[in-house]
Each structure stands twice: as C-alpha cells, then as structure tokens.
Amino acid sequence: MTQPLEHFHPFIPAGGVGSRLWPLSRADAPKFLLDLTGSGSSLLRATYERLAPLTKDPVMVVTGRGHAGAVSQQLPELSAKDLVLEPSPRDSAAAIGLACMLLERRDPGCVVGSFAADHVIEPASVFQEAVVQAVTAARTGKIVTIGIQPSSPSTGFGYIKADGDLGIEGASSVRGVEQFVEKPDEDTARAYVASGDYLWNAGMFVAPASLMLEHLEANEPELFQGLRTIADAWGTVRQDQVMSRVWESLPKTAIDYAVAEPAAAAGDVAVVPGTFNWDDVGDFAAMSRLNHVGESDDVAVLGENTRVLVDNSSGIVVSDTGRVVALIGVEDIVVVDTPDALLVTTREHAQSVKETVNSLKASGDLDVL
Amino acid sequence: MTQPLEHFHPFIPAGGVGSRLWPLSRADAPKFLLDLTGSGSSLLRATYERLAPLTKDPVMVVTGRGHAGAVSQQLPELSAKDLVLEPSPRDSAAAIGLACMLLERRDPGCVVGSFAADHVIEPASVFQEAVVQAVTAARTGKIVTIGIQPSSPSTGFGYIKADGDLGIEGASSVRGVEQFVEKPDEDTARAYVASGDYLWNAGMFVAPASLMLEHLEANEPELFQGLRTIADAWGTVRQDQVMSRVWESLPKTAIDYAVAEPAAAAGDVAVVPGTFNWDDVGDFAAMSRLNHVGESDDVAVLGENTRVLVDNSSGIVVSDTGRVVALIGVEDIVVVDTPDALLVTTREHAQSVKETVNSLKASGDLDVL
Numbered sequence: 043m044t045q046p047l048e049h050f051h052p053f054i055p056a057g058g059v060g061s062r063l064w065p066l067s068r069a070d071a072p073k074f075l076l077d078l079t080g081s082g083s084s085l086l087r088a089t090y091e092r093l094a095p096l097t098k099d100p101v102m103v104v105t106g107r108g109h110a111g112a113v114s115q116q117l118p119e120l121s122a123k124d125l126v127l128e129p130s131p132r133d134s135a136a137a138i139g140l141a142c143m144l145l146e147r148r149d150p151g152c153v154v155g156s157f158a159a160d161h162v163i164e165p166a167s168v169f170q171e172a173v174v175q176a177v178t179a180a181r182t183g184k185i186v187t188i189g190i191q192p193s194s195p196s197t198g199f200g201y202i203k204a205d206g207d208l209g210i211e212g213a214s215s216v217r218g219v220e221q222f223v224e225k226p227d228e229d230t231a232r233a234y235v236a237s238g239d240y241l242w243n244a245g246m247f248v249a250p251a252s253l254m255l256e257h258l259e260a261n262e263p264e265l266f267q268g269l270r271t272i273a274d275a276w277g278t279v280r281q282d283q284v285m286s287r288v289w290e291s292l293p294k295t296a297i298d299y300a301v302a303e304p305a306a307a308a309g310d311v312a313v314v315p316g317t318f319n320w321d322d323v324g325d326f327a328a329m330s331r332l333n334h335v336g337e338s339d340d341v342a343v344l345g346e347n348t349r350v351l352v353d354n355s356s357g358i359v360v361s362d363t364g365r366v367v368a369l370i371g372v373e374d375i376v377v378v379d380t381p382d383a384l385l386v387t388t389r390e391h392a393q394s395v396k397e398t399v400n401s402l403k404a405s406g407d408l409d410v411l
Numbered sequence: 412m413t414q415p416l417e418h419f420h421p422f423i424p425a426g427g428v429g430s431r432l433w434p435l436s437r438a439d440a441p442k443f444l445l446d447l448t449g450s451g452s453s454l455l456r457a458t459y460e461r462l463a464p465l466t467k468d469p470v471m472v473v474t475g476r477g478h479a480g481a482v483s484q485q486l487p488e489l490s491a492k493d494l495v496l497e498p499s500p501r502d503s504a505a506a507i508g509l510a511c512m513l514l515e516r517r518d519p520g521c522v523v524g525s526f527a528a529d530h531v532i533e534p535a536s537v538f539q540e541a542v543v544q545a546v547t548a549a550r551t552g553k554i555v556t557i558g559i560q561p562s563s564p565s566t567g568f569g570y571i572k573a574d575g576d577l578g579i580e581g582a583s584s585v586r587g588v589e590q591f592v593e594k595p596d597e598d599t600a601r602a603y604v605a606s607g608d609y610l611w612n613a614g615m616f617v618a619p620a621s622l623m624l625e626h627l628e629a630n631e632p633e634l635f636q637g638l639r640t641i642a643d644a645w646g647t648v649r650q651d652q653v654m655s656r657v658w659e660s661l662p663k664t665a666i667d668y669a670v671a672e673p674a675a676a677a678g679d680v681a682v683v684p685g686t687f688n689w690d691d692v693g694d695f696a697a698m699s700r701l702n703h704v705g706e707s708d709d710v711a712v713l714g715e716n717t718r719v720l721v722d723n724s725s726g727i728v729v730s731d732t733g734r735v736v737a738l739i740g741v742e743d744i745v746v747v748d749t750p751d752a753l754l755v756t757t758r759e760h761a762q763s764v765k766e767t768v769n770s771l772k773a774s775g776d777l778d779v780l
Contacts, residue, residue: 065737349776351767354760366752366779368434368767371760372744377753383735384748386755391723391740398720398737407718410735 044095044170049152050177051145051251052093053102055137056086056113056159057128061399062325062392065383066360069411074159075112078323079332080344085160085323087116092166093157096173100124102145103159104137123277129289135265135300136292138247139258143273146251153180155248156297161322162332168318175213176248176314182210184312185249185257185305187219189241190320195231198324198393200224200243200298204313219311222303241315244322247302253310257301265300268292325392326376330358341369345379357389383410413464413539418521419546420514420620421462422471424506425455425482425528426497430768431694431761434752435729438780443528444481447692448701449713454529454692456485461535462526465542469493471514472528473506492646498658504634504669505661507616508627512642515620522549524617525666530691531701537687544582545617545683551579553681554618554626554674556588558610559689564600567693567762569593569612569667573682588680591672610684613691616671622679626670634669637661694761695745699727710738714748726758752779 060073067073074086081088086103093101104126105113114120126144128137138156145154155173163169176186189202205218222243226234234240247254259266268288275284305311321328333342341352345361351368357375359367367379376392378385387395402411429442436442443455450457455472462470473495474482483489495513497506507525514523524542532538545555558571574587591612595603603609616623628635637657644653674680690697702711710721714730720737726744728736736748745761747754756764771780 065735351770353763353767353770365750366434366771366776368752368754368756368764368771370754370756370763370767372741372755372757375741375755377755379753381734383737384746384753385737385739386741386744386746387737387739388741394722394739395737398722398739401720401722402735402737407735 044167044174046098047096047174047177048098049149050097050155051099051102051149051152052097052155052157052173053104053141053145054086054089054093054157054159055134055141056103056105056109057131057134057137058160060160060323062395063323063329064378064395064399065380065385065410066378070108072109072160073323075109075116078329078344079162084116085162086113088163089157089159089161090117090120092163092169093155093173096155096170099149102126102141104128104141105159106131127285129286132289132292133294134245134297135258135262135295136269136289138297139255139262139265139269139300140272142251142254142258143269144276146255147273147276150252152251153177153248154251154254155246157246158244158322161244161320164319169316172215172314172316172318173248175216178213179208179210179216179312179314180248180250183250183253183310184208184216185247185253185302185310186216186312186314187302188244188246188248188316189313190244190316192235192240192242195228195235196242197225197228197231199322201226201231201234201240202243202313204239204241204315208312210312213314216312216314218309219306219313221306222298241313242320243298244316244320245297247297253305254301257305257308257310261304262293262295262300265293265295325395326358326360326378326387327389327392329360330376330389333358413536413543415467416465416543416546417467418518419466419524420468420471420518420521421466421524421526421542422473422507422510422514423455423458423462423526423528424503424510425472425474425478426500426503426506427529429529429692431764432692432698433747433764433768434749434754434779435747439477441478441529442692444478444485447698447713448531453485454531455482457532458526458528458530459486459489461532461538462524462542465524465539468518471495471510473497473510474528475500496654498655501658501661502663503614503666504627504631504664505638505658507666508624508631508634508638508669509641511620511623511627512638513645515624516642516645519621521620522546522617523620523623524615526615527613527691530613530689533688538685541584541683541685541687542617544585547582548577548579548585548681548683549617549619552619552622552679553577553585554616554622554671554679555585555681555683556671557613557615557617557685558682559613559685561604561609561611564597564604565611566594566597566600568691570595570600570603570609571612571682573608573610573684577681579681582683585681585683587678588675588682590675591667610682611689612667613685613689614666616666622674623670626674626677626679630673631662631664631669634662634664694764695727695729695747695756696758696761698729699745699758702727 355369361379429436717730724738730748
C-alpha cells in the first residue's frame with residue numbers, strides 16, 4: 043500500500059473528445075466521461091481513484107465549463123476550488139500551466155503531477171510505485187515523465203529516448219532523458235523497441251511546479267503572462283471575469299513544445315519506465331482488446347440491456363439503445379449503436395473514424411457530433 | 412396495350428413474412444407490404460397494378476386477418492367482397508383452393524390466375540402478354556404455369572421441365588410440362604440451364620377454376636370438403652363463423668403437391684416461358700441488386716431521411732430511423748436499421764438471416780419478430 047505523499051499535488055487535465063470513438067464519444071460526452079472497459083467507472087473516475095491515495099491533498103481537475111456538471115457527478119468528493127473550468131479548449135500548455143501556477147501559489151515549492159483523464163492503467167499499485175519514484179526524482183529538481191515500456195513497435199505514439207540511470211536514492215529506476223521524438227515510421231519504431239532505450243510518451247509529468255513554470259516562461263512568455271493575470275484574480279470576485287477575458291487570448295500550444303522538449307534539451311528531464319499495463323483506448327480496436335476479445339468467433343458486447351445475436355461473427359458491439367443487434371458472417375466488425383448515429387466499421391479501420399467525424403463536421407451534421 | 416379479358420379472374424395470395432428480410436420484414440409488416448425497390452409502391456400494390464388491366468373483373472386478394480387494414484390502405488379500390496381473410500396461415504393449397512372455389516361459384520367456367528404478392532416483375536407489358544397467352548391456353552383445358560427463363564443456375568428455386576410446343580392458336584410460346592423438379596444442386600442446375608428445357612418455377616398458375624378444383628378434390632379430398640363447407644356459408648351471415656371453425660381444421664399443404672405436380676403427371680399442365688425480368692427479392696443480396704448497386708464502392712441507401720456516410724465501403728443500408736449511418740472500410744455489407752432491431756451482415760450471408768429469425772423465435776425474443 044502506497045503512503046500518501048506530502049506537498050505532492052496530482053492534477054488531471056480532462057480535455058479532448060476522443061473523436062476516434064465516435065459515435066460513442068461526443069462533444070458533450072467526451073471519452074474521459076465514458077466507461078470504456080465495462081468496469082462501471084468512467085476513465086476519469088478510475089484516474090482519480092488511482093491518484094487520490096498518492097497525496098494528502100486534493101486531486102485537481104482541469105476541464106471545460108460544459109463538463110462541470112458531469113465531472114462533479116463522477117467525482118462527488120471533488121470540491122469546487124479543485125475544479126478548474128476552461129472557457130474553451132486552448133490546448134495542453136494553457137491547462138497544465140494554469141494548474142501548475144495555482145498549485146504553486148497554494149503550496150509554494152510543491153511537486154505537481156499531470157495525468158491524462160482518459161487512459162486505462164493496470165494494476166494501480168504498479169503505477170503508484172512509479173509515481174512515488176517520479177516524485178522522489180522530481181524533488182531533486184527534475185521534470186520526470188513516466189514512460190511506457192513498449193509492448194509493440196507502435197507508430198501511433200511519440201517516444202522518449204532514455205539515457206543512463208541517474209542513481210537517485212529511493213528512485214532506482216529513474217533514467218535521464220536524451221530527447222522526445224515524434225511518432226516514427228514502422229521501421230524506425232522497430233529499431234526503437236529493439237534498442238531497449240525508447241519508451242512510449244504517455245504525456246505524464248511529475249515535477250516541481252516552479253520548474254514547469256520556469257520553462258514555460260522561457261518558451262511561451264505571452265502564455266505565462268496571461269496565466270499570471272488569471273492567477274492574480276483567482277479566488278477573488280473577479281476570477282470568472284478575468285478567466286473569460288484572458289483565456290481566449292492565450293496562445294494555443296502543447297505542453298510538449300512549451301515545456302517538455304526544451305526542458306529535455308536543457309537536461310532537466312528524467313523518466314521512470316512504467317511497467318504497468320497502459321492503453322490510451324485510442325480507437326475501437328483498443329476497446330475490443332481491453333474487453334478481452336481473444337477467440338476468433340468472439341464478440342465483445344458493451345452496453346446495458348443489449349441483446350446481441352452472433353452467427354459466425356467476431357468483433358465488438360457497443361450499444362446503449364436496448365435494441366436487438368444481429369451479426370451474421372461479419373469478422374472483426376465494430377458496431378456502435380447510439381440513438382442518433384450508427385457506426386459500422388472493422389477493427390482494422392478503427393483509426394479512420396476521426397476522418398468520418400471531420401466529414402460530418404464539414405457537411406454541417408453537427409447534431410450528432 | 413393489353414385488352415382486359417372476360418371471365419378471367421386474377422387473384423393474389425398474400426401470405427408469408429419473408430423472414431430473410433428481417434428486421435425489415437416482420438410478422439406485422441410482411442414482405443408484400445414493403446417497398447423494396449424504392450419505387451414508392453409496395454410489392455402488393457405493384458402486383459395489383461400489373462394484374463388489374465388484364466381483367467374486366469376485380470382482382471381478389473387472399474391474406475391474413477391481421478393484414479386487412481394494411482392491405483385495404485394499399486389497395487383503396489379493393490372492395491370488401493374481394494378481400495378474403497384467412498384466420499391463420501394454412502399454406503398455399505387452402506388459400507388458392509378457396510379463391511378458386513369462390514370464383515368458380517361467382518363466374519362458373521371462368522379462368523383464374525394465381526400470382527404471388529411479393530415478386531418484382533418488369534416490364535409489366537411483357538408479363539401481361541405472357542398472361543394473355545396463358546389464359547388462351549388455359550381455355551383449352553390446361554393448368555398453365557408461367558415459368559421464368561433462368562438468368563443463372565440458381566439452386567434456390569424449383570424448376571419446370573418443359574416439353575414440346577403445344578401449337579395452341581394465339582398462344583404460340585406455350586409448351587407442355589413434363590414435370591416439376593425440386594431445388595437442384597449446383598451441377599444439376601447448370602445442366603438444367605444448359606439444356607434450355609428448364610424454367611424457374613415462380614408459382615404462377617393460370618387455369619380453369621374447375622380444373623384446379625378437380626385435381627384438388629382428387630388429391631386432397633379433406634381439404635376440398637372443408638373449402639366447400641366454407642364456400643357454402645360464404646356471403647351469408649354465417650360466413651365468418653364457419654370460416655373460423657373450419658379453416659383451422661384444413662390440412663396444411665402446398666399447391667405444388669396438392670395440384671400442380673399430380674396435374675403435370677396427368678398431362679394437364681402447360682407452361683409459358685416468361686421473358687420479363689423477375690426477382691422474388693428473397694434476401695438483402697437481391698435488394699442490393701434491385702436497387703442498382705453495381706460499382707465496387709457503391710452503397711445503396713433505402714429509407715427516407717437517411718443520412719449515410721460512406722468511406723471505402725460497399726453494400727446496402729436500409730434505415731427508417733432517421734439516424735446517421737457511417738460505414739468505414741466494410742465491403743459488401745448489409746445494414747438494416749430499424750427502431751428496435753439492427754442487422755449487420757454481408758451480401759454473401761444474406762440467406763442466413765432466416766436462421767437468425769429462428770434463433771430469436773427459439774430464445775423468446777418475439778417482440779422484434
């Protein structure tokens with residue numbers, strides 16, 4: 043059992059619709075609010091429960107204003123002061139930067155941790171041990187990312203090139219980071235995995251809030267100044283008004299460009315290789331995987347009261363309509379059945395769902411997005 | 412333009428759910444009530460309109476009591492006396508036998524014609540010319556079937572083995588019938604088609620009503636007696652009461668066994684080779700065909716207000732829900748989308764739909780049948 047840490051503030055940036063999971067995911071039902079594993083918990087709730095035991099302080103959530111109600115319902119123990127609401131999506135640097143700044147003011151010198159709201163991680167205990175090592179390493183003045191031991195030469199993720207062991211006491215598995223690299227082609231990915239020095243970048247960071255902000259100020263001074271204006275008004279009667287006005291003017295950029303990559307170049311980044319099972323549930327192929335479809339004639343069924351009739355078929359059916367779904371002679375099929383939209387594809391084509399969503403956007407079919 | 416014939420009474424036995432078209436077809440929405448060609452007319456309505464110009468008399472319809480309302484709506488010109496309602500399905504010999512008996516009593520010595528309610532035939536004029544020849548031949552004392560020139564060595568139909576020309580004046584294409592043969596295997600079907608002497612049996616009969624009844628009495632005396640009891644009460648206040656009581660006791664058998672095959676053995680059957688296009692719309696593969704899906708990347712869409720998004724897919728979408736349907740990377744797919752049931756299969760597996768319906772019956776899911 044992990045002991046709760048002091049002056050460690052995990053937070054969860056909960057943004058992103060997850061449009062590869064349309065029509066299950068929607069603008070008003072983003073991926074992190076869905077139960078994609080049949081566990082009974084949303085991905086956000088599961089993330090929160092993994093983090094809460096690690097700290098004596100509250101876990102903070104940064105999400106869109108439109109999700110305030112749904113997030114509060116999922117996390118009844120979350121107090122309003124720990125729910126930071128974005129007026130609109132402005133990419134990860136703004137969301138993570140604001141959390142760092144608010145937490146640094148709340149608890150100067152603290153270590154923060156940023157963890158995506160929509161990943162599946164098991165078992166929690168192995169993840170938590172990795173976070174404890176990351177916090178220990180962060181206290182030595184490092185931005186510590188938790189990388190994922192690759193289970194395949196995926197071309198869908200960026201990679202982290204690890205250096206030698208840093209020899210930090212109480213954080214024996216922490217290694218230096220030479221650089222972050224973009225999504226590779228297949229040959230490169232194979233070479234990465236074979237070398238043993240590359241980890242998947244899952245976007246998890248543990249660091250002194252002040253060090254995150256130092257790099258943010260150096261690389262994105264305009265963004266940093268805007269966040270400072272917001273933080274100055276935070277907790278006053280002007281909070282919402284200033285947030286609304288300033289937020290829209292903030293530069294849109296990813297935390298990778300604003301902080302992680304330049305910090306790695308400066309030698310300020312370390313990595314804990316995560317040995318837990320990790321999945322970003324990026325598409326319906328991943329959902330099939332996570333719902334334990336293995337046998338060739340198996341169909342995974344997600345959804346309450348769904349009656350599925352299977353004849354010579356395999357794949358996944360996700361339904362929340364209560365209709366009878368009959369599959370006959372369809373292999374590796376993906377059927378997602380919602381009240382106003384129906385998707386039929388295959389596991390192989392699961393990645394193309396995003397383009398369909400873009401087509402719907404372009405054709406003005408906004409009612410089903 | 413065909414001249415309307417005298418003493419010729421076409422009738423339409425409208426039974427059969429067409430369960431290979433589930434979930435489009437249902438117990439209360441049988442195939443003959445559906446518009447399967449996107450023409451705006453149900454198959455029944457199209458059948459009626461093909462037959463009406465051939466006669467100076469009304470066209471009669473024999474259907475289940477449960478369909479009285481729907482049939483009347485489809486055929487507003489049909490008078491009640493020409494709508495014969497079966498208390499329950501008792502196979503084709505009972506339905507066709509009763510029509511023959513009622514029409515023989517109405518117009519002694521008449522020729523009747525029995526035409527399925529759920530076939531697609533084009534052009535109507537070529538069909539009508541065949542019927543005129545069949546009526547001419549029938550008046551010489553023959554049961555005349557209209558066979559279909561096979562367009563492929565189908566194993567899904569029974570065949571008619573034709574004999575030599577009968578040399579009937581005004582019916583030059585009429586040939587004798589040696590025998591009816593059951594659905595063949597593939598090699599046999601190929602030999603049949605190559606010989607030029609075999610036609611598909613589409614279940615269309617034109618004959619003196621009295622000759623039909625003569626064979627029925629000889630082969631199914633119990634059925635014949637029952638029908639006589641019903642006919643005796645017809646048009647009296649006891650009609651419905653006698654119908655309800657006697658109908659349930661009638662032997663269930665097909666007109667092929669009760670009349671056509673023994674009549675052929677007795678040398679009483681002739682055939683007109685039909686050169687019109689004919690399709691029994693037996694499954695969703697047929698529906699794709701009829702809705703002109705030819706190109707490899709084409710998707711046929713049937714249903715009002717259906718928005719279909721196609722990416723690298725082919726097949727057919729039938730929807731009456733108004734939902735957005737997105738197909739990604741699925742070839743030869745069949746998607747049938749109804750408010751309470753969804754079918755996903757392929758054109759190749761279209762024939763297996765009937766087994767799924769049987770599974771649903773066995774599992775007690777009667778609400779969607």
